[in-house]
Amino acid sequence: MGGVAWNRKGYRHMKKISITVPCYNEAGNVRKMAETLTSIMKGLPYDYEIVFTDNCSTDGTREILRELAGKDSRIKVLLNSRNYGVDGRSARNTSQYLSGDVMIWIACDFQDPPELIPEFIRCWEEGYMVVCGQKTGSREGKIKYGCRSIFYKLIQMLSDVPQYEHISGIMLYDRKVMLECIKADYDINLRFLLADMGYKVKLIQYEQRERKSGRSSYNIWRYLTFAINSMVVTSSAPLRMMTVLGIIMSAISFLIGIIYLVLKLTSWHNFQAGTAPVLIGMFFLGSVQLLFMGILGEYVSVILRKVTKRPDVILSDKLNFDDIQEKVSNL
Template sequence: MKKISMLIPCYNEEENIQPISQAVVEVLETQLPQYDYELVFIDNCSQDRTREYIRKVCSANHKIKAILNVTNFGQFNSPFYGMCQTTGDCTITMCCDFQDPVELIPRFVEEWEKGYKIVSGIKTSSKENRLVYWMRSIYYKIIKNMSEVEMIEHFTGFGLYDTSFIKLLRELKDPLPFIRGIVAEYGFKRKDIYYEQPKRRAGKTKNNFYTLYDAAMLSITSYTKVGLRMATFLGFISSIICFIIAIVYLVLKLVRWNDMVMGMAPIAIGVFLIGSIQLFFIGLLGEYILNINKRIMNRPLVVEEERINFDEVE
């Protein structure tokens, strides 16, 4: 009997733990009874009653498992680590807040049985904030054009992954895993399933400007060279422009010595313009260095505090 692993990362999702576990188990047991299953929660050190509810659902069903982290390891490390701990023939990852429809689970499995190694859930629209969705669309367009790898637009990681892909993840040993980039980079046989993203069932989104910026910088510094190349080209072009302007001012001053009053405005504008360009690219260069630094330190993806039901005999 083949086994389906469900992975649900969570952080402060006390209102959603029991409903999502019930919904997923119901789909698996009623629509996919020919498969064995496990449902794995990985909690990123929630500060509410999330862990209390996780323990309740784990005690009620020993096929529901949990990994509890000692602290919050971020929105990328924890799900990636959880995927590497699953034991099924395929692993389906989804959010805890019902924004990834549980109704798509049978469809994912159907496509997997046709031979696809990855089945990706792609958002066509969202019932959440339209401005955020629009900004995400712009980001995906930019990163897709900048990257040497063909990035997948509006793919958040929701999907099914064959055990062969999970094996690859275990072998990567990447201290800064970006699952969307990894899926695009390694070119496994993939099927895209399109859906409209519903609203959160309960609770508040954990994404904010910092987390979205962090995701953007991780993708840019991991999968593009455009930032550094742009700094080189822009620096070269601006230096040529400044040289030409300097020659023009020198000639005008020599030809019209008494009438040509230079003043401070050109100097101030030039200093601030060049200075702002330099600061921007120093910051961008710092992002690349930060990426390199984290990879060199090679810290563990996650440190576990507790595991629940992993020792159960199935």
């Protein structure tokens, strides 16, 4: 692997790897992750920085990060003023502070093996702009992994562009790709944005491990919210399905009405329809209308986020970032 590149002014410099680690309440993992990443990078011919982004942890993670940053200037820390979540604004904001020729994104829970990083960098040196880990299995449980598989199949079926399945935990982006991601809509998750951008992606398969320590902050409601948001931002198919289903139901209702009319006219005294079909039909149509209103509401909420000028991620503190290394406009 070659560790030398040319900067914009024509000077040679050692290629730099930026590793970003989002964390929330990872007091049991963050120290070990810093040690593991430092050990891996010291064995490679590259300059590097390790950037931890803390989403307002409450378990002492921030204090540990301050300690780590005080001992090693290559460990840098961004402390968010509140929990902005792993994806979206927080991820884009972190990317703006990275100074490397390539960015590696890895979670702090050790479910995705940091030992894959040298292989990711080797693929990048071979010319791949994007390298992603793809889970072939998971020790987090067959039920959860099965639900994830169903989710990806559904997104694949509904999405306007082909999507990659079971990627999320560990990813590598060339700096060019990173800059494009920063300019993109933060409502679109990075894994779905890749498919839309069209870069050639190298997939490295692995089995996801169990968490090394602690518990995931994601619960069923957050997973459901993520699934619905992913569907809305990657596809307009649900809106088309509403239109098609509305036409079909209208045709069926009209046909049933004609049949009832004919039966009533031909068997006026013997045909007793009763109120049950009316009530069943009314409740069924009412539930369908509520479903359609919910789907429309999800799309309207996306529009609302677009037109509402929310502030960027607010940092309560940043550690080991000098005055030169600010946002990406200066890099």
